[in-house]
Amino acid sequence: MRTQSLFDRQTTVVLSLLAAAAILVPAMNGLALPGSALHLSDHLVPLLGKYVCFALLALSVDLIWGFCGILSLGHGAFFALGGYAMGMYLMRQIGARGVYSDPVLPDFMVFLNWKELPWFWYGFDWLPFAALMVLLVPGTLAFVFGWFAFRSRVTGVYFSIITQAMTFALMLAFFRNDMGLGGNNGLTDFKEILGFPVQAGSTRIALFVLSVLALAGGYLLCRWVVGSTFGKVLVAVRDAESRTRFLGYRVEHYKLAVFTLSAMLAGVAGALYVPQVGIINPSEFAPANSIEVVIWVAVGGRGTLAGAILGALLVNAGKTWFTAALPEFWLFALGGLFVFVTLFMPRGILGAANDLWERSSQKLRARRSPQPVTQAAE
Amino acid sequence: MTAPITPTLLYLDNVTVSFDGFRALNALSLAIDHAEMRAIIGPNGAGKTTMMDVITGKTQPNEGTALFEGSHDLTALDETAIAELGIGRKFQTPTVFEMHTVEDNLLLALKNKRGPLATLLSRRPAREQERIDALLERVRLTVQRHRRAGELSHGQKQWLEIGMLLAQEPKLLLIDEPAAGMTDQETADTADLLRDIARSKAVIVVEHDMTFVRDLGVKVTCLHEGSVLAEGSLDAVSANERVVEVYLGR
Numbered sequence: 001m002r003t004q005s006l007f008d009r010q011t012t013v014v015l016s017l018l019a020a021a022a023i024l025v026p027a028m029n030g031l032a033l034p035g036s037a038l039h040l041s042d043h044l045v046p047l048l049g050k051y052v053c054f055a056l057l058a059l060s061v062d063l064i065w066g067f068c069g070i071l072s073l074g075h076g077a078f079f080a081l082g083g084y085a086m087g088m089y090l091m092r093q094i095g096a097r098g099v100y101s102d103p104v105l106p107d108f109m110v111f112l113n114w115k116e117l118p119w120f121w122y123g124f125d126w127l128p129f130a131a132l133m134v135l136l137v138p139g140t141l142a143f144v145f146g147w148f149a150f151r152s153r154v155t156g157v158y159f160s161i162i163t164q165a166m167t168f169a170l171m172l173a174f175f176r177n178d179m180g181l182g183g184n185n186g187l188t189d190f191k192e193i194l195g196f197p198v199q200a201g202s203t204r205i206a207l208f209v210l211s212v213l214a215l216a217g218g219y220l221l222c223r224w225v226v227g228s229t230f231g232k233v234l235v236a237v238r239d240a241e242s243r244t245r246f247l248g249y250r251v252e253h254y255k256l257a258v259f260t261l262s263a264m265l266a267g268v269a270g271a272l273y274v275p276q277v278g279i280i281n282p283s284e285f286a287p288a289n290s291i292e293v294v295i296w297v298a299v300g301g302r303g304t305l306a307g308a309i310l311g312a313l314l315v316n317a318g319k320t321w322f323t324a325a326l327p328e329f330w331l332f333a334l335g336g337l338f339v340f341v342t343l344f345m346p347r348g349i350l351g352a353a354n355d356l357w358e359r360s361s362q363k364l365r366a367r368r369s370p371q372p373v374t375q376a377a378e
Numbered sequence: 379m380t381a382p383i384t385p386t387l388l389y390l391d392n393v394t395v396s397f398d399g400f401r402a403l404n405a406l407s408l409a410i411d412h413a414e415m416r417a418i419i420g421p422n423g424a425g426k427t428t429m430m431d432v433i434t435g436k437t438q439p440n441e442g443t444a445l446f447e448g449s450h451d452l453t454a455l456d457e458t459a460i461a462e463l464g465i466g467r468k469f470q471t472p473t474v475f476e477m478h479t480v481e482d483n484l485l486l487a488l489k490n491k492r493g494p495l496a497t498l499l500s501r502r503p504a505r506e507q508e509r510i511d512a513l514l515e516r517v518r519l520t521v522q523r524h525r526r527a528g529e530l531s532h533g534q535k536q537w538l539e540i541g542m543l544l545a546q547e548p549k550l551l552l553i554d555e556p557a558a559g560m561t562d563q564e565t566a567d568t569a570d571l572l573r574d575i576a577r578s579k580a581v582i583v584v585e586h587d588m589t590f591v592r593d594l595g596v597k598v599t600c601l602h603e604g605s606v607l608a609e610g611s612l613d614a615v616s617a618n619e620r621v622v623e624v625y626l627g628r
Contacts, residue, residue: 229497229500230497232497245461253494
């Protein structure tokens with residue numbers, strides 16, 4: 001009961017803040033005059049949009065790690081696959097405006113002397129198809145990967161290691177020119193999305209607002225999932241997996257379902273990320289990226305959803321500042337932060353704040369009513 | 379009760395489990411009737427827990443037959459399928475979902491559809507709430523219903539786990555050392571509760587505490603080195619020379 005009302009309050013806060021961001025950022029960028037203190041310059045809009053996409057990625061990791069105990073160290077792969085699906089659409093939109101002016105083939109294919117479009121590029125000139133692939137490609141990979149892993153009861157650190165191997169293998173595969181996805185340069189030089197110029201301020205504002213809406217939708221979806229009986233089973237699996245089995249639940253089906261859903265969320269985040277940063281290349285598959293996501297979630301507070309969003313925003317803002325001011329120290333700062341949070345705030349910023357809040361409200365209640373409220377004696 | 383193919387609910391015959399040459403179970407045979415309560419005793423390493431592992435699908439026997447209701451081959455099924463058949467298990471150390479409330483622990487155990495889609499879209503009917511209320515009453519945790527299970531005392535956790543077993547509505551309950559770590563009063567109450575449960579369901583209790591076994595007042599099977607050493611009333615079993623020898627050491 002008590003936890004339920006807390007969740008409701010948390011949902012209200014998260015959604016209000018996201019709504020405020022969706023209104024304020026366009027207003028400060030478009031309405032406030034350049035030079036005024038309230039003005040948000042053009043280059044900051046895609047940067048903020050990028051943070052929002054990372055927040056959605058962190059949310060997807062928190063859904064499986066925080067609530068089901070599945071520590072994926074390869075979620076960057078699903079993010080990158082969603083990004084590539086969107087990148088392929090954007091490449092097809094370039095048309096004859098590329099350097100080699102080929103009406104069909106992207107520049108890198110002309111450069112490689114390819115004569116026709118590979119079969120897996122078909123359909124990507126149509127956004128609804130690309131959008132479907134943004135969900136299906138990461139979802140299918142997660143389903144197949146998870147089916148084998150969960151059925152064989154691969155858990156804990158072993159699962160984490162094979163997810164690292166998965167993203168590393170994909171990185172190596174995408175580096176190859178034969179893959180037909182641009183090799184180590186990846187996909188870039190985008191011109192238009194749905195006929196709107198990608199670089200234009202208004203397009204960037206629209207993409208930012210869309211990312212915020214996707215994050216809000218993702219948050220509500222996750223909240224709904226973890227609030228259902230399904231979500232309670234997930235937590236049961238996290239805390240006592242074999243007990244859950246002996247109760248008659250097919251644990252592997254639950255893990256598979258939530259892992260696939262999470263991969264799809266990560267794919268959406270990647271798809272919104274690519275038009276805002278203007279490039280997708282194999283380095284997005286780098287194992288370190290996926291590990292960083294886990295740090296965001298740990299910093300914000302695992303198993304809280306809102307904490308994942310908070311952690312992603314804070315750590316990435318810190319990264320932007322650090323890499324500009326003290327570039328050599330960023331990795332030390334990140335590592336130090338992770339150690340600090342693990343040692344002193346095991347439940348992250350949000351968990352620590354929650355504890356503080358509960359303790360102070362308990363004190364308040366104790367002062368108001370002289371008799372003990374709960375069965376403290378037991 | 380439906381007519382069973384054989385009169386016994388659980389039938390183990392010649393079950394052998396060996397780990398690296400060590401025989402945890404050695405040609406064990408055991409039969410449990412419908413609505414029978416049986417106490418299993420035996421020194422450490424006698425194979426009590428391994429026997430439960432075989433019945434619940436955690437361990438595959440190297441040899442032997444394990445039949446439930448005369449027709450289900452337990453050796454071919456996994457934990458989930460066996461739980462669905464109606465075999466519930468309580469572990470030696472109380473295993474409850476510590477982060478969930480007492481009520482949610484029972485909710486998760488309630489006999490219901492167990493698939494991901496069913497639980498995602500489930501709405502709680504009033505009938506379920508009544509079931510939970512009745513169970514809370516039975517295991518005396520009504521006052522604690524909204525507390526996290528992790529905050530309960532050891533004895534309360536044991537009872538919550540028994541409540542979860544009942545919520546599953548199993549035909550056979552396997553209960554591993556329910557009295558461990560309990561006060562004398564709690565132990566006596568637990569014996570009452572189990573006797574009450576055994577009126578309608580088959581129960582197998584593994585226990586070290588002889589006072590508790592005496593309280594139960596049921597047929598006793600003594601295991602030793604993976605096979606049955608003696609079977610009968612507690613008095614008969616404790617009078618058995620070999621049992622005395624095993625317990626006191628040679």
